[in-house]
Amino acid sequence: MSEYVIFDNEKVIEYIKKVGSFFDNDAVISSNEFGDGNLNLVFRVQDTGGNSIIVKQALPYARCVGESWPLTLDRARIEANVLKRHAAVCPANTAKVLHHDSTLAVTVLEDLGQLQILRSALNKAQTFTNLGRDIAHYLARTSFYHSSFYLSPTNKKALVTEFTNPELCAITEDLFFDDPYRQSERNQYPQALESHVAKLRNNVPLLLEIAKLKAKFLTASEALLHGDIHTGSIFVGTHETKVIDPEFGFFGPIGFDLGSFIGNLLLNYCAQQGRIKALPQRRKMQIYLLDTISVCLREFYVNWLSLAQQDTKDLALQASGFAEHFLISVLQDSVGYCGSELIRRTIGLAHVADIDEIEDEQTRLLVQQQALLLGEQQALLLGEQLILNAKNCQSVEDIYQLIIGSVQ
């Protein structure tokens, strides 16, 4: 056990030589820090033969959220352990942890530099055939195998404690469910949106739905979530999809992860209006995004149901029809979390490059308005759905029509 010390390129090389056999003994290795430096240091360590690894170290503060906000180093332990547990049940779509040191808050990971970050790729109008299927596969397997369907109650309770993550959950609790719906210094939006934002603060049915979503986030220990699965937490290539950065992981409602992912695809959908001038190409990209959402929802449902039918260990939860009932509630939740993701990414503290990079101010404003309206509709649809009659939304098709009904 060593004390925590902030790494530089020299210290990283020294550390890597000490702890692991990542390289040949006589290899000449070099290190290059390339993270954005807001939350973590990220080093690429490589030898002259083209072998490389990633060394990620958590910093004891989060410059990007509020001013010099101290932030627990324990998030490095959570992140490494979520990755390990997710990789154990979905190795194909989870970044591989090679080594972890909780005291130094250091994790050594496989280098995925041959892939791209999904957000950047979508912003360049690149598409990936397997994306929807792969993320559905990842979300279904990681959530099913960390749910009460599969884990013994005793084992699950121990994991809930291990993955209790108060400081990072608090960021979501504040930025996702609170700030956008009241006046807060952390909110970020152009003056031109003020009247719209003010209306949103007084939208009683919307605030009620947001309360339900927050309450579920605070109390429902359904499964070990990624906790922050936006398009910046996904590496993609032609044949590969790898999830990274689950430092917000905790036991929460499964619909939160699914909704976050879909919400980020819809944010990109809105942003394309300001990115691709030619209408046919823009429509093509937007149809790709909707198709990815459709595939993701359907594959998630089918995968999860199949896992539940084969592998549910809990006797009572094996009851005929229960997995279907549970999955519909997960899908309904995901619509609500998707809506709140659209809202908070448009007017809250943390925006998306998809929209913020649009240079023309008027176009950007139009896109923001569309994202905000879409977000409200999604969140409210959830409420209407549940209030009117849960029967109305009893299939994946219904859910998909709900989501895309308002964007076509």
Added chain:
Amino acid sequence: MSEYVIFDNEKVIEYIKKVGSFFDNDAVISSNEFGDGNLNLVFRVQDTGGNSIIVKQALPYARCVGESWPLTLDRARIEANVLKRHAAVCPANTAKVLHHDSTLAVTVLEDLGQLQILRSALNKAQTFTNLGRDIAHYLARTSFYHSSFYLSPTNKKALVTEFTNPELCAITEDLFFDDPYRQSERNQYPQALESHVAKLRNNVPLLLEIAKLKAKFLTASEALLHGDIHTGSIFVGTHETKVIDPEFGFFGPIGFDLGSFIGNLLLNYCAQQGRIKALPQRRKMQIYLLDTISVCLREFYVNWLSLAQQDTKDLALQASGFAEHFLISVLQDSVGYCGSELIRRTIGLAHVADIDEIEDEQTRLLVQQQALLLGEQQALLLGEQLILNAKNCQSVEDIYQLIIGSVQ
């Protein structure tokens, strides 16, 4: 810190003299063990002047559940700490902890010997005017002040960990939600009920509702529950109601406690058919029980809503209409948990004296059949309710009519 050692009367006196100033220095004190000896030792320690205290010690096994089943001593810590936390927000209706020692699994409590155990009193057809109101008050205050409405998320997460109670929750998970719905050596019921019990095992809609109730028990950290609030965990007198024995305490769905209490009143309702021969007196007692349920539901709702309106700290959960929405879901849950309590107390391992003490076999069988039917109806009503339309059950009056509709 001492090692764990099982107490006898002599050791108790020695311990009490060492740790506290419970008696005058020159007092002559004596001890008498009077517990049933299955789970815990219970001593009354008194001086010659009529002062007395209760010393409760957990034993490292539970003879009453399965054969020589070892059981964690940690339940003594949980019990003492739940009592302390509940007393902090509802001193009037919580037994007072005077001292606790986790290593010895010993808790010193106020002596409530001037009161009676509610189950025994109801079995003697005694009634208590304040009972429904007092338990409503206890359940509303203890659950509200340990919910996300009031606790900060960080504080609540720490308490969820502190009150993680896997071994005692496992008993409920097995005996309440699993055993009654399948063949298990632990089930206890007369041969004459076999065909009814077999039908229950094949009742698909019922098994689905039980799965929903178990899933909520396993995942919903709504508040710090008592966890076992049957009529044997309540002391009553003309002007006093005191809750004891929360060793099953954990963060779970609020409707579980409310449903357990109501379920035990309904078990007594059924039992009166075999206890009070004269019809007018029997009806009088049964009407008292239904009235107590009615008062309890109404007062619970009114108290909780009033606490939520005055004291909700969470900004998002202050949304207009959310407390009402949440409370209706708690009441709906309570109907389901009430139903499953009726079923498991009739055919599972742990029965109630209310019914078991009925000497005439045929009468006892009739009572058991009524309790079982009532249990199924309650559990199924929940499902029908939610499936048909949640709107149908949007008030306390609706819930009460649901519960009593089938017993009148």
